[in-house]
Each structure stands twice: as C-alpha cells, then as structure tokens.
Amino acid sequence: MCGIHVTLSPAPQTISPDLELCICNRGPDFLGRQTRSVADPWSLTFISTVLALRGDHLTKQPLTHPTSESVLCWNGEAWRIGGRQVEGNDGEAILDLLVEASASTASSPDAILDVLRTIEGPFAFVSYDQSRQTLFFGRDRLGRRSLMFHQGSTPGALTLSSVAQSCDSSWREVEADGIYSVDCSQPQGIAGGPVRHDWLTGSCADFVSSIGRFNTSLPSTKSVLTSSSSSVGALEEQLLNSLRLRVLNVPRPPSLDISSSTRVALLFSGGLDCTVLARLVHELLDKDQSVDLINVAFENPRVVAQLEKEAGGKPVNFYEACPDRITGRRSLAELEMVCPGRAFRFVAVNVPYSETLAHRDQVISLIHPHNTEMDLSIAYALYFAARGQGITSAGNSDLNTPELQYRSPARVLLSGLGADELFGGYGRHAVAFSRLGYPGLVDELLLDVSRLSKRNLGRDDRVMAHWGKEVRFPYLDECLVRWAMETPAWEKCDFDNGEDISGVEAGKRVLRLLALDLGMGGVAKEKKRAIQFGTRTAKMESGRVKGTTLIS
Incomplete structure (x- = not known):
C-alpha cells in the first residue's frame, strides 16, 4: 500500500x-x-x-x-x-x-x-x-x-x-x-x-468487468447443490489459491514487541464470508502465527436509549449487545473448536459516540467525493476497524477473563467483500428468483458482477489505508471472479431447492456448504447483515434519516 x-x-x-x-x-x-x-x-x-x-x-x-x-x-x-x-x-x-x-x-x-x-x-x-x-x-x-x-x-x-x-x-x-x-x-x-x-x-x-464471460445458461433439469457438488470443492481450491497470495510471506510488522507473531488480521463480523476466510487461513499459516479477528461495535445513542428503557434504566453493555459482536463471539467459539492450536485473538473495538464525533470530519474528508449518510455509516465501521485498537482477553470468547488494551500490529487486513455479489447472497437475488425463476436470478447476478468495479472500493480504501493498513479481498481475486462468472447459477445458489435437502439456505449455498465441510455448522447458517446495522453505525441520531440523505 x-x-x-x-x-x-x-x-x-x-x-x-x-x-x-x-x-x-x-x-x-x-x-x-x-x-x-x-x-x-x-x-x-x-x-x-x-x-x-x-x-x-x-x-x-x-x-x-x-x-x-x-x-x-x-x-x-x-x-x-x-x-x-x-x-x-x-x-x-x-x-x-x-x-x-x-x-x-x-x-x-x-x-x-x-x-x-x-x-x-x-x-x-x-x-x-x-x-x-x-x-x-x-x-x-x-x-x-x-x-x-x-x-x-x-x-x-x-x-x-x-x-x-x-x-x-x-x-x-x-x-x-x-x-x-x-x-x-x-x-x-x-x-x-x-x-x-x-x-x-x-x-x-461480452466480457464482464473486463475479466471474463458470464454464464447465462439455464438448467435443463432440476439439480440439487450438495456438499458433494463439484462447485463446492472448486470454490475451496479457488479460495485457497487466492489466500496463498494474500497471507503467505507477509513481512513481520515493525513493532516494539519483536516477539509479535501477528501479521494478518480479518475484518470480522462473525458472518459466513469472513469466518470461512479465517478457517482457510488456519490451513495456510504456520502454527506459530496468531490471527487477529477485528470486531467493531458502536455506541449508538438512539439504540442505547431503547436498550436502557427495556432494561428499566439499569446499565446496559450496549457494545456486547451489538449484532456483530454477538455473532462474532459465537463464530469465534466455533473457529476455536475446529482449529486446535491456532491462536485467534478477538479484538473488540468499542467506539464511544464521542469518539465517533471527534473523527467525523476526518472520515468525511477521506470518503469525498462520496457524501451520503450511508457512505458515512459504512466508512465509520471500516475506519475504526482498520485502526485495530480495542480490548482482548486471554480467553477470547470467555467474557469473564481479564481484558487487555490492545492494538493489532497486523498491516494486512482481509475482507470478505464480494461473496454476496458472486454467489447470490443479497435478498434481491431471492426476490428475482421468486418472480422470474432462473432467468431473473441470472440477470440479477450478472448485474451485480458487472457493477463490481462501480462499488465504493475507492472510498473503502481511503478510510482503511489511513491507518497504514492494506486491505485485501480474497473473493475478488481475478481468477476466482472469472471462475464464479463461468459457473452456472444453480451451482452457486439453487433457489429452487429448500433448506431441507442441504440443511442451509439457498443464498450463497455453495459457500455455506463449504462452511459445513469445514466443520462450521453454525457459521453455515448465519444470515446476511449489512455492516452499518451489524455494528450500529446507521441512524445514530435519528431513525428517520435515509441512507441517501446528503451529509450536512
């Protein structure tokens, strides 16, 4: 970077x-x-x-x-x-x-x-x-x-x-x-x-995003996507190849603590996309390298007031009540169970509202020319996550162990961005299928992949690189994207089959089945959640503000 x-x-x-x-x-x-x-x-x-x-x-x-x-x-x-x-x-x-x-x-x-x-x-x-x-x-x-x-x-x-x-x-x-x-x-x-x-x-x-041709074929017969389907194994191979480039041979970060073994961190909500990456990183890194899992939660005054009202005015640990914090700790426990010997360090980044306000002008300057409330709420989460400053504990998933102030030395961050577009993880993909079947789903997936270059990745790069960190996107490796384009829609998300056959929902089913194969049944069933709602950066002051509202 x-x-x-x-x-x-x-x-x-x-x-x-x-x-x-x-x-x-x-x-x-x-x-x-x-x-x-x-x-x-x-x-x-x-x-x-x-x-x-x-x-x-x-x-x-x-x-x-x-x-x-x-x-x-x-x-x-x-x-x-x-x-x-x-x-x-x-x-x-x-x-x-x-x-x-x-x-x-x-x-x-x-x-x-x-x-x-x-x-x-x-x-x-x-x-x-x-x-x-x-x-x-x-x-x-x-x-x-x-x-x-x-x-x-x-x-x-x-x-x-x-x-x-x-x-x-x-x-x-x-x-x-x-x-x-x-x-x-x-x-x-x-x-x-x-x-x-x-x-x-x-x-x-006819190349999409100047990378490859999109497979618009439709199934001639009803097929079922299962753990034994070829696309599940192919996805694991693609992800491992992508991760090898991004996590191996990362130089030791400059640090006062020369014994530090952490070189890579993940932006970790505990959701499907990032937890599968963490699980596969475990397969690649030397056993003595620890991995930081950075999980962000914000003090949202509007939400805090509601939680305290529900608690009858008693103090509430609103950080631990954040949706991404709950999911993150749950997925950490599953990772620790299936990855023995790996030191995963859960970094709980708690951002007081006063600190959010103190950095507001800096974040607005970094995201320019993007200037909507949604831009700002997403940027807040990425900005403080990349800083990597929070608390951790010896037991990680055990809240009863002493907490330690910590700042991640890792200068390489991994993000799960891109999986939803490639494998049908958004609600609109299910809606497109329910309305028009596979032709509608194919059109929606093609639209999403063609818009990858229009995503706000430049904005995200500016807010995270501000802390001297480089974010890497394993799902957006050109080889993996090309493979995902060439793979038929029903081998990624077969919406014509229910959960009773495979045990997981249709959205991103190929990735969910991979999570099952990797021993993470709970992670395989995690629902999609937007970052601004998982971390509670959305609508901090008023519930009536729209994401498209320009920053004042």
Whole structure:
C-alpha cells in the first residue's frame, strides 16, 4: 500500500501539510519526491509514500529507471503479470517491463498498454514514459485502490492523488474502466483531456468487468447443490489459491514487541464470508502465527436509549449487545473448536459516540467525493476497524477473563467483500428468483458482477489505508471472479431447492456448504447483515434519516 500525489503544473508543486500527512499515513515507511520538466513551462511533480509489504527490502518510491528516467508511482499488489506469479517487489518488476516495452516500440504506446493490461491484482498507478513524454494512470479492473482526479483553475493543469486535497466538488475518482494517458509534450498542458484505452482488445465485447464471460445458461433439469457438488470443492481450491497470495510471506510488522507473531488480521463480523476466510487461513499459516479477528461495535445513542428503557434504566453493555459482536463471539467459539492450536485473538473495538464525533470530519474528508449518510455509516465501521485498537482477553470468547488494551500490529487486513455479489447472497437475488425463476436470478447476478468495479472500493480504501493498513479481498481475486462468472447459477445458489435437502439456505449455498465441510455448522447458517446495522453505525441520531440523505 502506498500514497500517490502527482501534479502537472506550470511550476513544481508543494502540497499542504494536512494532505502530506494523509499521504504519509497510507505509506509510513518512506516518503519520496521526483520532478520532471516537460513542455515549457510545465513540470511534473511526483510524490509517493511506501508501506513495504513486498520483497526482502524497502523499495523507495517514486520508482525511477536509471537510464530512461521514466517514473512509476505504484500503489497496490501485482499478484500475477502475464499469468505468472510475481516474486520479489512488484513495482520494480513493472517498471522494468514498462521501460522495456517503451524501448521496443518507438512509435506506438500499445506495448506499454499491453504490459499494464496483463497485471492482475488490486492497484492504482501513475507512470511517466520519459521517451514519449506521456503520463499513464489508472485503477485495476475492479477499482480496489483509490485514485482521484482533479483539474484546477489553471487551464491544462492536472492533479492525481490517492486522497482528495479538499472536499472541492471538482475532485472525482478515476474510473476503473481502462487505462488513461496524457500527452505532456504540448505547451497548453492537457487541454485536450486524458485519453482512455480499454482494458481489453479484440473480440471481448461480452466480457464482464473486463475479466471474463458470464454464464447465462439455464438448467435443463432440476439439480440439487450438495456438499458433494463439484462447485463446492472448486470454490475451496479457488479460495485457497487466492489466500496463498494474500497471507503467505507477509513481512513481520515493525513493532516494539519483536516477539509479535501477528501479521494478518480479518475484518470480522462473525458472518459466513469472513469466518470461512479465517478457517482457510488456519490451513495456510504456520502454527506459530496468531490471527487477529477485528470486531467493531458502536455506541449508538438512539439504540442505547431503547436498550436502557427495556432494561428499566439499569446499565446496559450496549457494545456486547451489538449484532456483530454477538455473532462474532459465537463464530469465534466455533473457529476455536475446529482449529486446535491456532491462536485467534478477538479484538473488540468499542467506539464511544464521542469518539465517533471527534473523527467525523476526518472520515468525511477521506470518503469525498462520496457524501451520503450511508457512505458515512459504512466508512465509520471500516475506519475504526482498520485502526485495530480495542480490548482482548486471554480467553477470547470467555467474557469473564481479564481484558487487555490492545492494538493489532497486523498491516494486512482481509475482507470478505464480494461473496454476496458472486454467489447470490443479497435478498434481491431471492426476490428475482421468486418472480422470474432462473432467468431473473441470472440477470440479477450478472448485474451485480458487472457493477463490481462501480462499488465504493475507492472510498473503502481511503478510510482503511489511513491507518497504514492494506486491505485485501480474497473473493475478488481475478481468477476466482472469472471462475464464479463461468459457473452456472444453480451451482452457486439453487433457489429452487429448500433448506431441507442441504440443511442451509439457498443464498450463497455453495459457500455455506463449504462452511459445513469445514466443520462450521453454525457459521453455515448465519444470515446476511449489512455492516452499518451489524455494528450500529446507521441512524445514530435519528431513525428517520435515509441512507441517501446528503451529509450536512
């Protein structure tokens, strides 16, 4: 994870102390600057910060090539390039490939674009090809990393940044729909605007999210999805392959406690998606590595008042009454039972209302240009979860053991986001099937997968990276997403069969059956719950506020 801030302007630019702090928070290990003169009087200023998670050494940014003087600001993870897994530092490997491609094609940028098109993983980047005086920038196909775009009052000027410099309405997110380029050789700057290049070339018009073709076939006969179905085993294999990239070889976090064995943490509601990840992480990590399970609960004044009223005015432990806290402790107990020898540390993040208010302006600044009450309530939960500061106890699921103040040292966070879209976990999927059968379900699933790149992942990246953490999404690995697209709907969620056959509900049934196979019967039956309701960040002051209401 890194911070990026790049400007094209008539003179080298400086940034405000507040913005520099935000950029440094994203990459606390190193801050670097580079400048390049382009068409007179224009200059490019590159600022990058680094959170070192790849390779055996700290790789300083902006990355610069010693002979070509090309520059790369890289924020993210290239798990595969050209279908091959990347060893060592991915940013260095990408810059070498870009320079090589530039040297091989003096007249066309196609070879440079082809290098970028072969990268799989979550990323945002800004790359400057010195020989062409061309700036390339973009976000990955699913938009898992933040990159903002701003054209200010100076005609032809451009700013690209991981975080907006202000809540100015002219800041917007770079779309995840392709690679963009800017010709910096003209004296008028970028008056013509950036040029967009598709992620895919050739006959790929029917590809969804520029990743693969969606299987729209319908069943010819009634089939039953069970634990022995091939899709259940295939999903386990896909998840294990995705997790290997994301949890193995994570460097030890810098910590005052050099004995710390925690390198990975999960955003843990206790729900199906995240608990299956925790269970499979247990299969991959060395036994001596502990895993932090970060569970968030908020003091919601409106809910607290109701709980105290029901209790007749007696004190209420409203944090432990939060839906996600209840589910989290229950799923922890099941994990401890099926994963003997693994140290799962339950981190109870309790957020007083006063602390929520104290961080409100910071969170609003980070989520910009998103500006609704729903954006804010979701962002609160992710923001405080990523900080990882809470209480834990020696017994974890035993509330009677002494509590200890704790802050997770893990700089890699795992999120279960994406499972609902891929495997039919939302209520609207059941509604679509009840109205139109499999044709309706297929259409709804296709719509959700096609909108993955439009999800608010840039917003989520900004609020979590603020704490020097990198969130990784195992369900959104390109190979797993491609497999899920190609798998028929009835092999993921067979809504024409009831619970009596498989023992679990139809929504995300393939994942629920995997949970059963992994020994977690209780987790397999957990219901879907939105994060803002599970943590109680929704409607903190008034029950009448709508999620679409603009933040005041």
